[in-house]
Amino acid sequence: xxxxSFIEALKDGAAKLRAxxxxxxxxxxxxxxxxxxxxxxxxxxxxxxxxxxxxxxERIHPPIVERIxxxxxxxxxxxxxxxxxxxPVICDLNRDRSFTLILDHHPAEESTSSKVLNLSTERxxxxxxxxxxxxxxxxxxxxxxxxxNVDLRYLGVxxxxxxxxxxxxxxxxxxxxxLLDAVEHGDIKIVSKxxxxxxxxxxxxxxNIPLTPFxxxxxxxxxxxxxxxxxxLGIRACFEGPSEEYDKKLTEMNALKExxxxxxxxxxxxxGLKVTPHHQWFIVGDGFSPMGVKIIGEFCMDIxxxxxxxxxxxxxxxxxxxxxxxxxxxFEWDLAKVSMRVPTxxxxxxIDGEMPGLDxxxxxxxxxxxxxxxACHGYAAAALIPHGREEELIALMDELVEKGQ
Ligand SMILES: [Mn+2]
Numbered sequence: 001x002x003x004x005s006f007i008e009a010l011k012d013g014a015a016k017l018r019a020x021x022x023x024x025x026x027x028x029x030x031x032x033x034x035x036x037x038x039x040x041x042x043x044x045x046x047x048x049x050x051x052x053x054x055x056x057x058e059r060i061h062p063p064i065v066e067r068i069x070x071x072x073x074x075x076x077x078x079x080x081x082x083x084x085x086x087x088p089v090i091c092d093l094n095r096d097r098s099f100t101l102i103l104d105h106h107p108a109e110e111s112t113s114s115k116v117l118n119l120s121t122e123r124x125x126x127x128x129x130x131x132x133x134x135x136x137x138x139x140x141x142x143x144x145x146x147x148x149n150v151d152l153r154y155l156g157v158x159x160x161x162x163x164x165x166x167x168x169x170x171x172x173x174x175x176x177x178x179l180l181d182a183v184e185h186g187d188i189k190i191v192s193k194x195x196x197x198x199x200x201x202x203x204x205x206x207x208n209i210p211l212t213p214f215x216x217x218x219x220x221x222x223x224x225x226x227x228x229x230x231x232x233l234g235i236r237a238c239f240e241g242p243s244e245e246y247d248k249k250l251t252e253m254n255a256l257k258e259x260x261x262x263x264x265x266x267x268x269x270x271x272g273l274k275v276t277p278h279h280q281w282f283i284v285g286d287g288f289s290p291m292g293v294k295i296i297g298e299f300c301m302d303i304x305x306x307x308x309x310x311x312x313x314x315x316x317x318x319x320x321x322x323x324x325x326x327x328x329x330x331f332e333w334d335l336a337k338v339s340m341r342v343p344t345x346x347x348x349x350x351i352d353g354e355m356p357g358l359d360x361x362x363x364x365x366x367x368x369x370x371x372x373x374x375a376c377h378g379y380a381a382a383a384l385i386p387h388g389r390e391e392e393l394i395a396l397m398d399e400l401v402e403k404g405q
Pocket of ligand 1: 034081105134163
């Protein structure tokens with residue numbers, strides 16, 4: 001398993017995609033890495049003669065997948081920065097209609113259909129934790145399509161920084177290859193901050209733009225601005241540089257977030273926080289609308305160590321899942337997104353194995369209330385559950401904590 005085998009698989013994927021039709025539905029995540037990966041593939045596929053319809057998603061959910069594949073009506077579908085783990089679900093809902101290519105960098109499940117090619121980097125031993133962003137993987141695919149697409153490498157770097165792949169101080173491995181190509185192309189400058197630390201400057205658009213804050217601002221636009229055109233504006237900024245409109249929307253989104261967070265915080269402090277033996281939880285309903293449902297996780301993270309929170313209890317926040325998905329129309333569901341986090345002291349107990357991690361606790365309980373699971377880690381997890389079953393979910397998790405100890 002290596003980059004060579006990954007490239008061989010991408011060549012096979014490119015050939016199959018070209019043979020499958022000239023119209024393609026491109027589905028991508030809505031954070032900085034997902035937006036850049038989406039922008040790279042949209043550009044590379046358009047240059048290759050495809051007509052591309054691009055759809056930004058917050059998460060994979062079966063009814064959404066079903067609609068995407070119904071609408072594709074046999075045209076090929078490409079997923080990036082999501083879907084790796086959902087490959088079996090996609091195979092089921094695709095019902096062998098569309099050739100489907102998954103270019104993800106998250107832990108992945110095997111495809112169960114010859115029509116669905118899952119080329120998640122993790123399956124080739126390229127770590128999506130810190131070695132390769134979805135955007136860097138997308139640039140490798142773009143270069144497989146045509147070597148001229150090497151001009152898109154800087155976008156791989158933006159995606160990698162958006163996903164914090166420089167946790168160790170600087171970009172490594174395949175992300176670093178993309179970085180060096182971008183430097184050679186004159187799009188990025190490296191500023192050394194000692195032997196193990198670097199900062200990156202985006203020079204592509206004429207002025208010196210610090211790359212880390214730019215990448216983080218893309219995630220704000222894509223996530224907080226999900227339902228108000230943020231992803232589109234973010235992708236445009238990746239190709240043309242931040243515009244006045246971009247800055248305005250970003251300021252607007254940051255202000256909206258602050259105002260809504262303060263409002264929710266005040267509610268929690270004045271009795272809105274419900275407390276059970278092992279949980280502290282609350283419902284914001286549509287209080288964060290029009291911001292996307294990723295925001296509830298950010299809010300839980302923000303408040304986890306506040307003095308009014310109990311440092312020994314799990315935190316759960318519920319936000320309404322809007323019935324309208326931009327680009328896909330309205331859905332019939334009645335769902336709440338639940339995001340869970342832990343106060344720092346409880347996080348330590350999870351690491352020490354004294355308390356169960358959220359990666360076990362939430363999935364165990366969520367399936368019992370007909371929920372579907374998002375990416376789950378020990379210290380952070382999310383799921384979608386039917387509205388009205390919030391209290392039941394919390395009670396189930398209380399029971400599990402008792403039993404699990
Ligand atoms: Mn990513």
